[in-house]
Amino acid sequence: MEGKTFTSRYGSDSTQPGTGNLLRVYVGPRECDLKYNDNFYGFELRYWSSLYGYLKCKTKGSSVGFHNVTYIVSSPYGRSMVVADLYHVSYTDEIYMFQTYTAITSISHSVGSKAGGLTLTIYGNHFDERAPYSKLRAYVGDTVCDVKNVTDEYVECIVAADPQYTASKFEGNRGVHFEYWTWTTKGENDLDNILSLNSSNHRYKFKNDR
Template sequence: MVADAYYIRVSVDGDDVPLSGHCNGNANSGDCRFTATQSSTPTITQVEPVSQASLPGIIMKLYGKIYSGVYGSNVPSDEITNGVTERILRVYAHAQLCELRGENDTFYGLEMDNDGSSTNGFMKCLTKGTFVGNTNASFILEGKYGRSMPDANLLRVSSNDDIYMFQTYAKVTGVNPSTGSVKGGTLITISGQYFDETNSAVRVLVGGTECEVTQEITDSQIICRTADQLSAPRYAGNRGLNYEEFSSTYHSFSDLPNLADLLTNATDYSSSVIDEFYFTENDLDGYSTRTHGFFIPPHTGQYTLHVKCDDSAILYLSTDDDPVNKVLCE
């Protein structure tokens, strides 16, 4: 909601109540008006996790200008040092309640910065439900504060144009059998968690081609029949980028192209899958990384790619799906 003055108007079953029926006949009086101000609006600036391992039923951390560390009667009024006595009423994630307290009434985490004197702080809550997809989080404070809003830099846009704060996704734990004919016809059982069809039907791709779902999907199992496989040697596959790190190998800017020649059997080598191209490393110095994956444009158009790094970085983009044809972006 944009900071401004708003007048309340009421409708019943789709029919507008006449202005004469508002606020004793004075629809433009102060009784029918409220003002939203930025200075009194709680703001979420950071969510953890964003998506990696962000399965339903995890502990989520919300950080920002939350104003209050009071929930129920956890903080006596004489111990509040930032002057905000209003309580946190509810926290939401996946459009469901996100619980601040667990067993034995113990908080998952609720703390204000600067030993309680700041209006910035964080809360941790346990998410509910099994919803999979793009979603948001918010909380409500008593009094003039109301519902929180996300910082604009926190919002993301998905490939289907959803605006969201974080994602939840299904987890695949097994595929059986692990081999089959390239001519298709193999029945595959996919095991996992949170195979949710709330927003859309489950779609399975094997080797980049559609795998026909043959039985009713459960929360933990999908059975599908493979089709003839494409001859293409590469396909996008699952979410994420392959992140490789050489913890004690340093390359200067002029020597960065030689990173491609480093071997994965090096003693300082490690790898993982990351969900974002943006990442930080605060524990190492004098190291090198390389990241690769598929870029799938959600829309036809011109795209500008930017690189920001400390100390230095270079970016390659292939002309097709083969990394051999990569070209240095200059």
Template sequence: MSICLLGFGQNLFAFAPTEDNSNQVTITNEFNSYDCPIHTDKVTSTQITCYAPAMPEGTYTVRVKVNGNLIPLHQYINVENADVRSVDWNTPKLTSLEPISAPPGSMVTLKGDFKTLCYTRDQDPCADDAGARISRIYFNGQLCNLINPDTNLVYQNLTTDSLVCKLEGHEVNVYNATVLVSEEYGRSLTSPTIFYITADEQIYNFESYAEIDHVNYQTGSINGGLKLTLTGNHFYSDESVKAEVKIGNEECKLIAYMPNNFFDSVLECQVPVGPGQNRSHFYGGRGLNLVVENVETDFDGLLSYVPSSSAAKYVTNRMSVSLRQADPATVRFTGYFAPLRSGRYDFPIDTDGYAKVCLSLTQDPNDKTVVSSYEPSSADYSKVYLEAGKYYYIESIGSSSLGSFEMKINARFYDTSLVDTVTSNVKNEIQEIEIRSSEKREEFVIF
């Protein structure tokens, strides 16, 4: 938003800006007032540029302070020109993001309503300066570039409802995607249906992760001491954020790393003494094991299902599957659930077939018990108390005789302060309180 007038103060650099050394812009109506952060690089004595914040629909007036002094409305050349409307049809929308997790530097497809198929540096058909453009796409502070720097062309042709961009950063983290559109539009509004919640209650719609490509030894001494070299990508973003390595659930002490080399990352660690217990299951890194087989398993036989050698095997990011095929299907997820917060959890099932979820309160799959079950005629979800920092073996099995099959398992946390206005993954608890009282007259005896 650009505001033109005579006599603006020059915004000067200050470690602690105050009303006396800078301009200030607020957007107000009779109910609310919102700060409009100033873009200091575009401030002159006749123009201020600021970024409008998210605001409810309505009409607002732009008010400006110059060096702490509010410009009165009677000094506006035309006060109606200082009005700005916040409306839904001028709001770009982001409704889909694919994939929802990938290594840094990956290609990401965004879908929604972007109001334009033009973008900054476009030559054709948007060669003139008139009209709205997609000026920037970013994931938190990380840019997502539409243009291939090697060819100076877009990675994929844009439409008003779809675009493809490449992440430029190298950090492993969770992010929220945003599209900025110039002219009368601005920042995109993200659909609540594509927000997810981390175990520590951060809201996000994309996450990145590191990759391990090679480990130099597969065997070593049970007394430890072996120097292990791991190669991969994006083990760290800087020297202050170093990777942690575990072997058999025990820490492998980090002894060397190659800083500032995001691709072909190298870590060296010293293998610990072998754990005292003989185990065949370890919680490992990210992801879940998924088995898909074109057979039907009845509800009572789900727990005894054993995949055949012809079953397809995958590693996936979420306990969710959608199959479109003519044959019946049985799917099984196995992995570990590691809550970051202690509290009450349950595991609801969303499926068009039938399914069960098992959880072990230890890391041993042999200790698993059914905590959730679903069939078209009934559903049963048991709450369990889980401790932060522990790893719990989890397994879900579902089947359907239909040609198509969908199954999704959620981990639902009850001891949260989040509300459903944040994301559709939050459900408010509604309590109905009934108050009753009986009437009893008070009597006074006066002498």
């Protein structure tokens, strides 16, 4: 990440007063490691007298979802402030800067009954539905697989019956859905009500970019 870091000193690296030290970096609720052993992943100012610099860190934990990123510099600077252009809005209407994903490595079955009822085990890394993250959901094609058990390394779910209609393609969680209303207006004091707009409002249009 790049920004106004004020310093290239970390933790107890500096005893010089007034220079400021970078204390911690957070990705979501967890700290992000700046060092491997005694070596920085990357942390320096643009040039020696600059207030701007960049840093690299390694995320901790197995949590997946939508996260914000901050760092803290010692007094008198404090916690970082984010440029608004870096924010995104998730499909759950959360404001975030950085998204992490789970990784699927294998599944327990490659075939099953059309009547459903099979317990499918999905193996991988970083399965997490602990607060404050969203409840985990699983799908076989575009049909919901009812999740019964979640660990960090696998998910167990009950496969539903084969639907009568099967879509020709399956939408993932990447890409952008554009919903817009060409003749519906909201004033600056009514912005919160944008989330109440739906397809029944005047001149609604939808576009899917993937």
